[in-house]
Amino acid sequence: MAQCSYHPDVETEMSCNECGKPICPREMVATPVGYKCPDCARPARSQYMYVKPRQLVLAILFGLGAAIAGAFILSLIWGFFIISIVYGMLVGEAVRRGAGGHRGPIMTGVGIGCVIIGGFIGGLGLIEIGLAALGVAGTLGWGWGR
Ligand SMILES: [Zn+2]
Ligand SMILES: [Zn+2]
Structure with a gap:
Protein backbone atom coordinates (compact mmCIF):
# COMPACT_ATOMS: atom_id res chain seq x y z
CA MET A 1 0.00 0.00 0.00
CA ALA A 2 1.17 3.47 -0.77
CA GLN A 3 1.20 6.38 1.59
CA CYS A 4 -1.09 9.32 1.00
CA SER A 5 0.80 12.26 -0.49
CA TYR A 6 -0.95 14.61 1.89
CA HIS A 7 -1.00 12.45 5.01
CA PRO A 8 2.23 10.44 5.34
CA ASP A 9 0.68 8.44 8.19
CA VAL A 10 -2.25 7.24 6.08
CA GLU A 11 -1.96 4.23 3.79
CA THR A 12 -4.15 4.20 0.75
CA GLU A 13 -4.81 2.23 -2.40
CA MET A 14 -6.28 5.16 -4.22
CA SER A 15 -4.43 7.48 -6.51
CA CYS A 16 -5.20 10.66 -8.35
CA ASN A 17 -6.80 9.97 -11.70
CA GLU A 18 -4.73 12.67 -13.29
CA CYS A 19 -1.25 12.84 -11.80
CA GLY A 20 -1.33 9.39 -10.20
CA LYS A 21 -0.05 10.35 -6.80
CA PRO A 22 -1.50 8.41 -3.87
CA ILE A 23 -4.42 10.10 -2.18
CA CYS A 24 -6.75 9.10 0.64
CA PRO A 25 -10.47 9.79 1.09
CA ARG A 26 -9.75 12.76 3.33
CA GLU A 27 -8.64 15.05 0.53
CA MET A 28 -9.74 13.26 -2.62
CA VAL A 29 -12.14 15.17 -4.82
CA ALA A 30 -14.81 13.44 -6.89
CA THR A 31 -14.88 14.77 -10.44
CA PRO A 32 -16.76 13.61 -13.54
CA VAL A 33 -13.58 11.83 -14.65
CA GLY A 34 -12.81 10.07 -11.38
CA TYR A 35 -11.15 10.92 -8.10
CA LYS A 36 -8.43 13.51 -8.14
CA CYS A 37 -6.03 15.09 -5.71
CA PRO A 38 -6.89 18.65 -4.63
CA ASP A 39 -4.16 20.05 -6.88
CA CYS A 40 -5.55 18.47 -10.03
CA ALA A 41 -9.20 18.96 -9.08
CA ARG A 42 -8.74 22.68 -8.82
CA PRO A 43 -10.32 24.26 -11.87
CA ALA A 44 -7.90 25.41 -14.50
CA ARG A 45 -6.81 28.83 -13.43
CA SER A 46 -7.04 31.74 -15.71
CA GLN A 47 -3.71 33.30 -16.50
CA TYR A 48 -5.20 36.50 -15.17
CA MET A 49 -6.05 35.00 -11.84
CA TYR A 50 -2.53 34.82 -10.54
CA VAL A 51 -0.88 38.19 -10.22
CA LYS A 52 2.78 38.34 -9.32
ZN1 LIG B 1 -3.33 14.89 -9.03
ZN1 LIG C 1 -4.68 12.07 2.66
Whole structure:
Protein backbone atom coordinates (compact mmCIF):
# COMPACT_ATOMS: atom_id res chain seq x y z
CA MET A 1 0.00 0.00 0.00
CA ALA A 2 1.17 3.47 -0.77
CA GLN A 3 1.20 6.38 1.59
CA CYS A 4 -1.09 9.32 1.00
CA SER A 5 0.80 12.26 -0.49
CA TYR A 6 -0.95 14.61 1.89
CA HIS A 7 -1.00 12.45 5.01
CA PRO A 8 2.23 10.44 5.34
CA ASP A 9 0.68 8.44 8.19
CA VAL A 10 -2.25 7.24 6.08
CA GLU A 11 -1.96 4.23 3.79
CA THR A 12 -4.15 4.20 0.75
CA GLU A 13 -4.81 2.23 -2.40
CA MET A 14 -6.28 5.16 -4.22
CA SER A 15 -4.43 7.48 -6.51
CA CYS A 16 -5.20 10.66 -8.35
CA ASN A 17 -6.80 9.97 -11.70
CA GLU A 18 -4.73 12.67 -13.29
CA CYS A 19 -1.25 12.84 -11.80
CA GLY A 20 -1.33 9.39 -10.20
CA LYS A 21 -0.05 10.35 -6.80
CA PRO A 22 -1.50 8.41 -3.87
CA ILE A 23 -4.42 10.10 -2.18
CA CYS A 24 -6.75 9.10 0.64
CA PRO A 25 -10.47 9.79 1.09
CA ARG A 26 -9.75 12.76 3.33
CA GLU A 27 -8.64 15.05 0.53
CA MET A 28 -9.74 13.26 -2.62
CA VAL A 29 -12.14 15.17 -4.82
CA ALA A 30 -14.81 13.44 -6.89
CA THR A 31 -14.88 14.77 -10.44
CA PRO A 32 -16.76 13.61 -13.54
CA VAL A 33 -13.58 11.83 -14.65
CA GLY A 34 -12.81 10.07 -11.38
CA TYR A 35 -11.15 10.92 -8.10
CA LYS A 36 -8.43 13.51 -8.14
CA CYS A 37 -6.03 15.09 -5.71
CA PRO A 38 -6.89 18.65 -4.63
CA ASP A 39 -4.16 20.05 -6.88
CA CYS A 40 -5.55 18.47 -10.03
CA ALA A 41 -9.20 18.96 -9.08
CA ARG A 42 -8.74 22.68 -8.82
CA PRO A 43 -10.32 24.26 -11.87
CA ALA A 44 -7.90 25.41 -14.50
CA ARG A 45 -6.81 28.83 -13.43
CA SER A 46 -7.04 31.74 -15.71
CA GLN A 47 -3.71 33.30 -16.50
CA TYR A 48 -5.20 36.50 -15.17
CA MET A 49 -6.05 35.00 -11.84
CA TYR A 50 -2.53 34.82 -10.54
CA VAL A 51 -0.88 38.19 -10.22
CA LYS A 52 2.78 38.34 -9.32
CA PRO A 53 3.66 40.64 -6.40
CA ARG A 54 5.83 42.77 -8.69
CA GLN A 55 2.92 43.24 -11.09
CA LEU A 56 0.64 44.16 -8.21
CA VAL A 57 3.12 46.78 -7.00
CA LEU A 58 3.51 48.17 -10.52
CA ALA A 59 -0.26 48.17 -10.97
CA ILE A 60 -0.68 50.20 -7.78
CA LEU A 61 2.12 52.62 -8.76
CA PHE A 62 0.76 53.11 -12.29
CA GLY A 63 -2.80 53.39 -11.06
CA LEU A 64 -1.97 55.84 -8.27
CA GLY A 65 0.14 57.97 -10.60
CA ALA A 66 -2.65 58.15 -13.17
CA ALA A 67 -5.30 58.63 -10.50
CA ILE A 68 -3.54 61.50 -8.73
CA ALA A 69 -2.47 63.25 -11.95
CA GLY A 70 -5.90 62.73 -13.47
CA ALA A 71 -7.71 63.96 -10.36
CA PHE A 72 -5.79 67.22 -10.41
CA ILE A 73 -6.65 67.77 -14.06
CA LEU A 74 -10.26 66.79 -13.39
CA SER A 75 -10.49 69.14 -10.42
CA LEU A 76 -9.66 72.01 -12.78
CA ILE A 77 -12.69 71.21 -14.89
CA TRP A 78 -14.98 70.48 -11.99
CA GLY A 79 -18.54 69.88 -13.01
CA PHE A 80 -17.87 67.62 -15.94
CA PHE A 81 -19.18 64.54 -14.18
CA ILE A 82 -19.21 62.36 -17.25
CA ILE A 83 -15.48 62.89 -17.74
CA SER A 84 -15.02 61.10 -14.42
CA ILE A 85 -15.92 57.83 -16.13
CA VAL A 86 -13.25 58.42 -18.77
CA TYR A 87 -10.85 59.29 -15.96
CA GLY A 88 -11.68 55.97 -14.27
CA MET A 89 -11.16 54.11 -17.55
CA LEU A 90 -7.74 55.72 -17.96
CA VAL A 91 -6.76 54.81 -14.42
CA GLY A 92 -8.00 51.27 -15.12
CA GLU A 93 -5.88 51.16 -18.25
CA ALA A 94 -2.84 52.38 -16.30
CA VAL A 95 -3.42 49.63 -13.72
CA ARG A 96 -3.78 47.02 -16.46
CA ARG A 97 -0.51 48.09 -18.07
CA GLY A 98 1.29 48.19 -14.74
CA ALA A 99 0.06 44.67 -14.05
CA GLY A 100 1.29 43.39 -17.40
CA GLY A 101 -2.18 42.94 -18.84
CA HIS A 102 -3.96 41.55 -15.81
CA ARG A 103 -7.62 42.31 -15.33
CA GLY A 104 -10.32 41.03 -13.00
CA PRO A 105 -11.65 41.76 -9.52
CA ILE A 106 -8.25 42.19 -7.82
CA MET A 107 -7.12 44.73 -10.41
CA THR A 108 -10.52 46.41 -10.26
CA GLY A 109 -10.08 46.69 -6.50
CA VAL A 110 -6.62 48.17 -6.99
CA GLY A 111 -7.97 50.62 -9.58
CA ILE A 112 -10.88 51.71 -7.41
CA GLY A 113 -8.54 52.14 -4.45
CA CYS A 114 -6.29 54.33 -6.64
CA VAL A 115 -9.28 56.38 -7.78
CA ILE A 116 -10.47 56.89 -4.20
CA ILE A 117 -6.99 57.92 -3.00
CA GLY A 118 -6.24 59.97 -6.13
CA GLY A 119 -9.68 61.54 -6.07
CA PHE A 120 -9.33 62.41 -2.41
CA ILE A 121 -5.89 63.97 -2.94
CA GLY A 122 -7.11 65.78 -6.05
CA GLY A 123 -10.19 67.08 -4.27
CA LEU A 124 -12.82 65.25 -6.31
CA GLY A 125 -16.33 64.82 -5.00
CA LEU A 126 -17.99 61.54 -4.11
CA ILE A 127 -20.00 61.54 -7.33
CA GLU A 128 -16.89 61.93 -9.47
CA ILE A 129 -15.10 59.21 -7.53
CA GLY A 130 -18.11 56.93 -7.85
CA LEU A 131 -18.29 57.50 -11.61
CA ALA A 132 -14.54 56.95 -11.87
CA ALA A 133 -14.94 53.65 -10.00
CA LEU A 134 -17.50 52.62 -12.63
CA GLY A 135 -14.99 53.50 -15.34
CA VAL A 136 -12.33 51.41 -13.60
CA ALA A 137 -14.69 48.43 -13.33
CA GLY A 138 -15.64 48.84 -16.98
CA THR A 139 -12.01 48.63 -18.03
CA LEU A 140 -10.79 45.94 -15.64
CA GLY A 141 -13.96 43.90 -15.25
CA TRP A 142 -15.56 42.21 -12.26
CA GLY A 143 -15.19 38.63 -13.43
CA TRP A 144 -12.20 36.36 -13.72
CA GLY A 145 -10.32 35.77 -16.92
CA ARG A 146 -12.12 37.73 -19.52
ZN1 LIG B 1 -3.33 14.89 -9.03
ZN1 LIG C 1 -4.68 12.07 2.66
